Every structure is written in structure tokens, then in C-alpha cells.
Amino acid sequence: MKISGTKDHKNGRDRKRQYRQAVFGTAVFLMALMLTACMSEKREASETEDAAQETMVIGFSQLGNESDWRIANTESMEDTFTEEAGYELLMDDARQSQEKQIAAIRNFILREVDYIVLAPVVVSGWEEVLAEARDAGVPLIVMDRRVETEDDSLYTAWVGSDMKAEGERAVQWLEEYLKEQGREEEEISIVHIQGSLNSSAQLGRTAGLDEGLAAHRNWKLAARECGEFTQAKAYEVMRDILKVTRKVDVVYCENDNEAFGVMEALDEAGLTYGKDGDVILISFDATEAGLTACMEGLINLNVECNPLHGPRVEKIISMLEAGETPPKESYVEETVFEPEMLTEELI
Numbered sequence: 001m002k003i004s005g006t007k008d009h010k011n012g013r014d015r016k017r018q019y020r021q022a023v024f025g026t027a028v029f030l031m032a033l034m035l036t037a038c039m040s041e042k043r044e045a046s047e048t049e050d051a052a053q054e055t056m057v058i059g060f061s062q063l064g065n066e067s068d069w070r071i072a073n074t075e076s077m078e079d080t081f082t083e084e085a086g087y088e089l090l091m092d093d094a095r096q097s098q099e100k101q102i103a104a105i106r107n108f109i110l111r112e113v114d115y116i117v118l119a120p121v122v123v124s125g126w127e128e129v130l131a132e133a134r135d136a137g138v139p140l141i142v143m144d145r146r147v148e149t150e151d152d153s154l155y156t157a158w159v160g161s162d163m164k165a166e167g168e169r170a171v172q173w174l175e176e177y178l179k180e181q182g183r184e185e186e187e188i189s190i191v192h193i194q195g196s197l198n199s200s201a202q203l204g205r206t207a208g209l210d211e212g213l214a215a216h217r218n219w220k221l222a223a224r225e226c227g228e229f230t231q232a233k234a235y236e237v238m239r240d241i242l243k244v245t246r247k248v249d250v251v252y253c254e255n256d257n258e259a260f261g262v263m264e265a266l267d268e269a270g271l272t273y274g275k276d277g278d279v280i281l282i283s284f285d286a287t288e289a290g291l292t293a294c295m296e297g298l299i300n301l302n303v304e305c306n307p308l309h310g311p312r313v314e315k316i317i318s319m320l321e322a323g324e325t326p327p328k329e330s331y332v333e334e335t336v337f338e339p340e341m342l343t344e345e346l347i
């Protein structure tokens with residue numbers, strides 16, 4: 001199977017290389033005329049040229065900085081694509097704006113980077129700019145969240161988590177947990193704090209819960225609000241929900257930062273939560289802070305979502321450089337955590 005962009009990209013890189021070589025060759029010729037005696041300078045220039053050719057330039061459009069997960073994800077990219085490893089990482093923080101991400105991709109194309117890595121803020125609206133990257137011959141790797149396109153030749157590969165499976169794991173756990181407590185017939189009032197709307201993380205985790213709601217007639221959706229994956233926004237929406245109802249059996253938070261915001265609001269309202277509390281708290285990500293809260297019994301279930309994609313992206317790039325075809329989609333294996341499973345060493 002032909003990998004989109006790869007061949008053109010190789011041609012593009014070859015052209016760039018030929019161009020550089022031509023420029024370099026002319027420079028060396030002139031130098032030789034002017035400084036025929038100065039052989040050492042020529043040698044130095046040649047070494048510099050070799051080093052320049054070896055550096056691979058990666059344009060990385062990161063969607064923002066909203067959560068602990070995101071920070072860990074950015075750090076993983078920075079730790080992988082280092083100068084010592086032969087890379088120049090050009091990172092652009094789009095601050096949750098798709099427009100900014102599109103502008104960043106266009107800028108990377110203009111700068112003739114070798115690869116583009118995109119962590120997309122939303123699933124839709126990418127066709128045009130992805131086609132521009134493909135037509136320019138720059139391979140584009142989608143990381144973490146997904147893009148929805150009919151034409152999957154618009155990107156080279158994707159690596160990330162199965163967010164719907166994460167939601168399903170949470171729902172399955174809740175089902176079993178309620179059964180253990182003899183509450184399978186009881187009316188269960190669920191508050192749902194969603195992540196940033198139209199992101200594949202939100203869509204997948206929401207779809208998982210929706211399936212659970214459809215399958216259990218006694219599960220009732222008491223409220224559904226967007227917490228934007230942040231502690232501050234989740235606190236705000238949860239505080240407002242608690243002004244309307246205090247009958248809350250479960251809060252389904254789509255990430256750890258939201259869970260912390262929800263805890264603040266529950267604390268203020270005098271409601272208890274977690275292992276020994278009244279409200280069952282479910283969260284996603286399993287960041288260090290999230291797992292610690294889970295170990296302490298404040299979060300009943302933390303569904304893992306692994307942010308350390310740097311080495312995975314690098315593996316895809318290495319395969320492309322070697323002329324191999326990386327898998328179009330790579331899913332990361334993940335699990336779930338309950339308080340009893342966690343120790344400080346594990347975290």
C-alpha cells in the first residue's frame with residue numbers, strides 16, 4: 001500500500017537536498033578560487049553542511065495546554081524530539097483554536113519541515129489543510145485525538161487511544177460496582193461533565209456513557225455540561241448543577257482535571273464522594289495527580305489514557321525514513337484503576 005505523501009515527500013526532500021548541494025557546491029567553488037590555500041575552512045564548512053542535512057525538522061501543532069494529560073503529552077514530544085537525537089522540534093500551542101492549528105500547519109508547510117505532527121482539537125474541518133500538506137509532500141502524523149475524514153490518504157498515520165473503549169470500560173465497571181452494592185434496581189442519578197465538545201476524546205467517552213444509559217433503564221442523566229477538560233470550568237458547572245439538584249449518585253468526569261473541579265464543588269456543597277462517600281466519582285486519564293486521588297479513595301475509578309506518544313510518533317517516522325509502511329492506526333493498550341489496585345510505587 002502506498003503511504004500518502006511519502007513518495008512525493010521523498011522527492012521533495014531529494015529536491016531540497018539537490019538544491020542545498022548545488023548552493024553548497026557553488027559556495028565551495030568560489031571559496032576555492034578566493035582561498036585556494038585555506039583547505040581547513042573548506043573542511044569545516046563541509047562538516048556544517050553534513051550536520052544540517054542530518055537534522056530532521058518536525059512541526060508539531062499541539063492543541064493547547066488545558067490539562068495535566070496535555071502537559072505530559074507535550075513533554076513526551078519534547079523529550080523525544082531533542083537536538084541530541086538529531087531533531088529540531090517546532091512546536092506551536094494553538095490554545096484550543098482550530099484556526100490557529102490550521103495556520104500552524106500552513107506555516108510548517110512553508111518552512112518545508114520534514115514531518116508534521118498534529119494533535120487535533122476537534123474531529124471535523126481538516127480536509128483542506130490536510131490536502132495542502134499532502135500535496136506539498138509533507139507526511140502528517142495525527143496523534144492523540146482523531147480527525148474525521150472520508151479520505152484517509154489525507155494523513156499518513158494516527159496513534160492514540162480508543163476513547164470509546166475507555167468510556168465502555170467505565171460503564172462496565174459502574175454496572176458491576178452497583179451490582180456488588182445491590183443497587184442494580186435503584187434509580188441512579190448521573191451527572192456528566194463532558195470534555196471539550198467535538199473532540200474525539202469527548203465524543204468517545206460520551207458515546208460510552210450514552211450506551212450505558214440506553215442499556216440501564218434505572219440510570220438517569222441528571223445533568224450534562226461541558227467542563228472543557230479543565231478544573232476551573234468543571235468546578236463552575238458542577239457548582240451550578242448542585243444549585244438545582246443534590247440527588248447525585250455518580251459524577252462521570254471526562255478527565256482528571258474535571259474530577260478535581262467537581263471535588264471542589266462537592267466539598268463546598270457538603271457532599272461526600274469516593275470510596276467512603278455518597279457520590280461515586282469516575283474519571284479518565286490516570287495522571288499522577290488523578291491516580292494519587294484514586295489511591296486515597298477520592299476517585300472510585302480512573303480509566304487510563306496514556307499521553308506518552310513521543311516515542312510512538314518517532315517509531316512511525318523511523319519506519320517512514322526506512323521506506324516501510326507504518327500501520328495506518330495504532331491504538332495504545334490501556335487499563336482501569338481502582339483505589340485497592342494502587343500503591344505509591346505503582347504511581
Ligand code: GYE
Nearest residue numbers: 067069070145201229255
Ligand atoms: O483526556 C484530556 C486532554 O485528548 C485524550 O485531552 C486527550 C484528552 C485528555 O486535555 O485530559
